[in-house]
Amino acid sequence: MSEQVAPPPAPQSQPGVQAPPPAEPEPKKSGGKKVFGVVGAIVVFLVIAGLKFGLGTAIGNFLNSDETAEAKAGDCIAELPEITGTEEEEVDNAKVVDCTSSEAVYNVVGRVDGQTEAQAKTGEACEQYIKEGEDGYVFYSIEPGKKGYLLCLTKKA
Numbered sequence: 001m002s003e004q005v006a007p008p009p010a011p012q013s014q015p016g017v018q019a020p021p022p023a024e025p026e027p028k029k030s031g032g033k034k035v036f037g038v039v040g041a042i043v044v045f046l047v048i049a050g051l052k053f054g055l056g057t058a059i060g061n062f063l064n065s066d067e068t069a070e071a072k073a074g075d076c077i078a079e080l081p082e083i084t085g086t087e088e089e090e091v092d093n094a095k096v097v098d099c100t101s102s103e104a105v106y107n108v109v110g111r112v113d114g115q116t117e118a119q120a121k122t123g124e125a126c127e128q129y130i131k132e133g134e135d136g137y138v139f140y141s142i143e144p145g146k147k148g149y150l151l152c153l154t155k156k157a
């Protein structure tokens with residue numbers, strides 16, 4: 001003996017009542033991801049291009065900034081190691097300070113750009129800035145094999 005099971009009755013619509021429309025699929029949020037992806041690609045491109053074309057130097061200078069790079073005549077420099085004769089000493093913490101500051105030890109009386117290390121070592125470029133009888137000092141920042149600047153200094157009175 002076999003039993004037959006009848007399927008449930010189909011829902012009948014009532015007059016004046018409509019069945020809710022099928023749910024719409026949620027819109028994809030890929031637009032934001034696409035924008036983020038494009039912006040990310042542009043940033044990566046700019047970083048690579050910048051590193052290739054000199055941004056690396058700018059970032060390097062920022063991380064290891066030369067605080068005397070913008071010094072000019074009339075500025076003052078804080079204490080530097082005392083050097084006599086033709087001795088040289090590497091200085092990592094030279095900085096420009098306000099001339100009224102108690103840290104101010106040297107006056108910048110001249111600046112000469114475009115100097116090689118050999119030119120800076122002679123000190124001849126500063127001779128025009130140092131008055132007769134004054135003790136003059138040369139401070140320079142020049143990478144080996146390149147050109148840089150030198151500052152002509154006198155002791156602050």
